[in-house]
Each structure stands twice: as structure tokens, then as C-alpha cells.
Amino acid sequence: MKRFLAVCAIAFSATLFGFAGCSSSSTDSKPGTAGVTADRPSVAYVTNGVASFWVIAESGVRQAGEEFGADVDVLMPAEGIGDQKRMIEDLITKGTDGIAISPIDPDNQTELINEAAKYSHVITHDSDAPASNRECYIGMDNYLAGRMCGQLIAEALPDGGKVAIFVGRLEQDNARRRRQGVIDEILGRSEDSSRFDPPDAEIKEGKWHLVGTFTDQFDRAQGKANAEDAMSRHSDLVCMVGLFAYNPPLMLEALGQAGKLGKIKVIAFDEADETLKGIVDGHVHGTIVQNPFEYGRQSVRVLAGLTQGKSLAELEIPENGFLNIPARQIRRDNVDEYWAELKKNLGEE
Template sequence: MKQLKRNAAVFFAGLMLSAAPIAVSHAADKPTLAFVVNGASDFWKAAEAGVKKAQSEMPDYQMELKYPEQASVAVQQRLMEDLVSAGVKGVMVSAVDPKTQTDGLNKIGSQTALFTTDSDAPQTNRVAYIGSSNIDAGMQAAEIAKKAMPDGGKCIGFVGLLGADNAKERIQGMKDGLKGTKIELTDVRGDDIDQTRAKKNVEDALVASPDVTCMVGFYSYNTPRIYEALRDAGKLGQITVVGFDDDPITLGGVKEGTIAATVVQQPFEWAYQGMKLMAAYLKGDKSGVPSNGLIIIPTVIIGKDDVDKYAASLKAMAGK
């Protein structure tokens, strides 16, 4: 519990910072660092705040957070190439589909310092990954399901990018964590970070699989769309919901008991620590890069009894 409080405090410290848009103009006398996300989602607002805090501490750099126009490999690659052409010295990216982006990412890594976050691309020339252990996060999701469903059941998962490593690893972690139980993750449906499609996936699953007893939202917006679809179908509270991240709808559902619990990541820390790591690396200080190239920021489970602690921490920090 002490670890939970510590990690929760760190996470909320990030969320308390303003998530104002990051300036995109390149100052000629300042090296520019860019944090490139995989698609439009409120999940990345905390990362914006992390970039802003790092910028305030390192005024000699220009720092940007960039959203691709859509969650596609081609669009994200073009964005990164444009950044490199504009003289960006370091790029930290949540790759849309690392398995098919190897050549493109290596091209970026040959021209600038390349780091990954959220969804790793370990087969590329990236310097390091900073983010969650998605396997561990998936296993935490399994722990939530096992506690909520002691008699077993059938789960269907929902995720943005089925090809992304973060999705694959969370799914695998959950399956590993469910081994030996009567709970089975039978299907996972992708939506390409289209929230309208995300909700429709849930609605379709309710029709196609009337025997489903559990739904898992593997991306930050999936759990709210599950919540809304179940509410509209009059099945909220009848199907176990396992969440990821801390969307207000998700936390509200956890508080009221309609969502069993949620696995919370710390994108603020990814961005804040990541930008500082890139800046140090560019100055020749490689001491912050571990030999295995992995910097893991822990995930935590937030259950019904923890939501008020989160709220209290947020209120206390706001008063400082």
C-alpha cells in the first residue's frame, strides 16, 4: 500500500500540472526534442504536462509534443521525418506498429537520437525505452479479473492498436496471469484509436457473445466506451469490467463499483523523465541509459477503496 501511495502521488503530481499545448516553433539557437504519440487521446494530456515541466527546468531546449493526424504508420512516419528535416535532435515515440515500422524507425534513429515510450520497438536502433512493463500491467489486469470473478467467466478485450507491442504485451500478460483459472480471454477487438468504433465494438460484442461475463479495456479510452455501451444496453453492473488508466469515467465507475478496478500508468513521468534523459544523452551523458535499454515506470491497481485516496492526493497538491 505504501508503494501504491507513492506511485499514485507521483502520477497525480504530473496530472496537476497544466497541459497547455506545447509550442511548435523551432528556436534557431536551441536544440529541439520531440515527443511523438500514437494517436489523439486524452491519455496524452498528462504527457503534455510532463513535457511542459521538463521544458521549465531546461530552458536551453525547445520541447514539443506532437500528435499525428491519424493513428497510422505512414502518418506517424511522415511526421517524424518532417521533424528530423526541421532539425529536431531527439525523438521519443510511441510507435503505432513497431513490427512493421522497423525500417522507418531505423531511418529516424540514424538521423537523430531515437527513444521509445509506451510501445517499444526493441528490434530497432532506438537508444532506450521508457514506460510501463506492459506484461506486468496485463498480469495486474488478470489479478483484477480473478478477484472479481472467483467462479470464472468469459472475457472479451478491446484495444486501439492490435499490432502495437503495448497491446500485444498487455494481452499476453493477462492471458499468462489467467492460466490455471476458469477465466478465459477469448477475443480482443481493435479500433485503430477510433472512439466511435471502440464503442460499436462493445455493442457488437454484446450481440455476438451474449454469454460474455467480463470486458477489458486495454487502452485509456476503451474502458469509458465499455462503460457507456453497457449503460446504454442496461447491463452496467451485470458484466465485470477491467480497466486501464484513469479517465474520469473509468475512475467514476470504479468508485461506484461498476468497474472492478483499473491499471494506472504514468505518462507524465514517461514524458518528464524521457525529455530529461534525451537532453542528457545529447550532451554526452549516457549514464541514465541502462545496459538493457529499459526504464520501467511502474503501473498500479486502483480499486474502489483507492479512488478517494487519489482524489485526496489531488486536492492536497492543488492546495500547495
């Protein structure tokens, strides 16, 4: 709290002494933004980790900075929730106008997000914190995307069988919803994003046997070890499902070393090069892709607009506060087209 008070004190003192940095031309009513005019807002994009997915998002952020006249910064916490917390606190202290956050643990970060929202415009992206005071969420419906992933599983395995799910952490809203969508879809359940099957329980229903959900807390070595462990414990495993961008490449590496590429079906999330090449080579049946480039671009567009005094309605944010950027299913028949689009967004073509 001292940091927040310090920000206000600095802004107040600057006003008293007529510092040029505290221009009254800014239309932003948020505290803590006195050092930046609305003509050139400062926007920070905070991810939930370090991954190729976020490199794509960064390209969208950088493009949007030029497109919408904002000074942008991209922060990727490499050491988990403590690192992300420090980054957010530092941004508030600096008087950043707008902050886009992908919360690592929304249930335990609500207070931090609410505190940040007192001093800056705050939105969430990729993973939501719906109980917080964030102004909107930019991303996809992770539950429905999970169901799309479940469709790929059913498509690849018409006879069912043993399935293992791999993900970084289930504290994240997107991970929980994604996983539940997968389970509900393959079991033929009705849509209910509030449903939650315990991750440590095996689920046997009809032709399907979900052997477990393996988490790694963004530890790549553990992620690969989880894939090896699943194969070791279940010699008749027929499918591996990776819900975070780095999971499928680790699964493919483990399968290759075990001589089981093509023998165990791989269903993926996101667009890591290894995953897309796996689709081309026939080792990955398909993947669900988001649009991280547009997540980054839209986050800057919205935050810059809010700082300049525009309303959410003027920025074309629906009344429910959810700007939906739909997911897509990528298979062998459309992977080349998608990969070319991705490279274009990254400036590689």
C-alpha cells in the same frame, strides 16, 4: 532519403558560410542538429494517437522543458501510422535534437526509426521498438502490467466465466504484451512474454472462456460497436477488459445503454476520468494505471541529457536500455488518492 541529404547539405553549407546558428559549442555529435546548441536542445514527443492519456503525458513534457532547459513539442497523430511517419520525417528535416516515439507498428517502422536515429537522438516511450536503433525505452513492462490486470479479473470473478478483451490495435508492442499478460495470468500460466495467442481464436481453459479480442484501430465509434457486438453475441458475458485508455469509457457507455452496468464486470487500463468515476460508482472493479506524466518528463530529461553529451549511464538508464516506470492497480480503496495526485500533475489543484 532526399530529405535527410538535404538536412546534411544545409548544415554543411551553414558551416562553410559561418552562419551563427551553427555554433560549434554544441557537444552533440548527431547530424541534423546544427541549428540548436546543447544549451537549449529541441525535443519532440510523438504519441501513437490522440487520447486523454497523452494530455497527461504532455503536462510532463511541458514541465520537463522548463526543468531541463529544452524547447519541447508534442505531436499527436490523429490519422494513424501515415500521419506519425510524416511527423517523424518533418522533425528530422527540421534538425530536431531528440525525438521520443511511441511506435504504432514497430515491426514495420524499424527502418524509419533507424533512419531517424542517424540524425537525432531517438528513444521510445509507452510502446517499444526493441529491434530498432532507439537508444532506450521509457515506460512500464506491458506484459507484467497485463498480468496485474489479470489479477484484477480473477479478483472480480472468482468463479471465472466469459471474458471479452477490447483494444485499439495489436500491431503495437504494448498492446500485444498487455493482452498476453492478461491471458497468461487468468489461465495460471508461467511468465513468457514471447508467447502469443491468436487474437481471432476463442480460448477455453478451466473456468475461463475468452470469447475474443476486439480491435478498433483507434476508431471510437467502432470501439463502442465492438462492446455492443460482444454483448449481443454472448448474452452470458461476465467481464469486459479495456486495454487502451479510451476503451473502458466506451464499454461503460455501451453497458449503460444496454442496462447492464454492474451486471458485467469492467476491468480497465489507464486513468480516463470516466474510468475513475466508474470505480468510485462501483461500475468498474479496477484499473491498471501507468504514469504518462512521468513518461513525458523522463523522455525530455533523457533526450536533453543525450544532446548535451551525457551517456545513458550518467542519465541512470539501466544497461538493458529500459527505464521502468512501474504500473499500479487502482481500486475503490485508493482511487480518491490517485485521482487527487493526477489532478495535481495536470495543474488542476
